[in-house]
Amino acid sequence: MSKRIVVSSLIGAVALGGIAAGSMVWASTPSNPTVENSSARYVAPIAGTAGSLTFAAEVTDGSGIRDLKVLAWPKSSDLKPTAEELAHAEPATCRKTGTETSACTYTLPVTEDEAADMPEGLWYVSVLATANDGDTKFEPEAATFTFTR
Incomplete structure (x- = not known):
């Protein structure tokens, strides 16, 4: 066997080994969910008809999405929610739109009495x-809206 063939074979084996090792590292690197295209919309209650707050977002993770918890809070407050606190918040409704992605929507009815407070x-x-897979992503300011009566 010539030296050229042996050297070429060794280079090929090293290259394949590097690709395989890189693939294993890439495949085993955990990634947190992403929250994209989020929006919030508030509609004030009018004449006995409830208004609503609606939040929507696209949530993606390689393992799929288990849930999305949502909390709305006024900027004027001293409230600065944490991920631990949001674990106990109300869940959005998530609908799978792909193997890794879900469209999540949260709607909260708002009565005139609630809006007054x-x-x-x-x-x-x-x-x-x-x-x-249990990975989490906390977005403290995923969206904003203006509340008016």
Whole structure:
């Protein structure tokens, strides 16, 4: 066997080994869920008809999405929710749109009496996404909306 063939074979084996090792590292690298295209919309109650707050987002993770917890809070407050606190918040409804992605929507009806007790101005929507593999992503300001009566 010539030296050229042996050297070429060794280079090929090293290259394949590097590709395989890189693939294993890439495949085993954990990734947290992503929350994208999020939006919040508030509609004030009118003449006995309830208004609503609606939050929507696209949530993605390689293992799929288990849930998305949502909390709206006024900027004027001292509230700064944490991921631990959001674990106990209300869940959005998530609909699978692909192997890794879900479209999640959260809707909260708001009555006139409730609206009367809420501070006007800028509000934030915080979210906590949890993947099927247990990884999480906390977004303290995933979206904003303006609350008016």
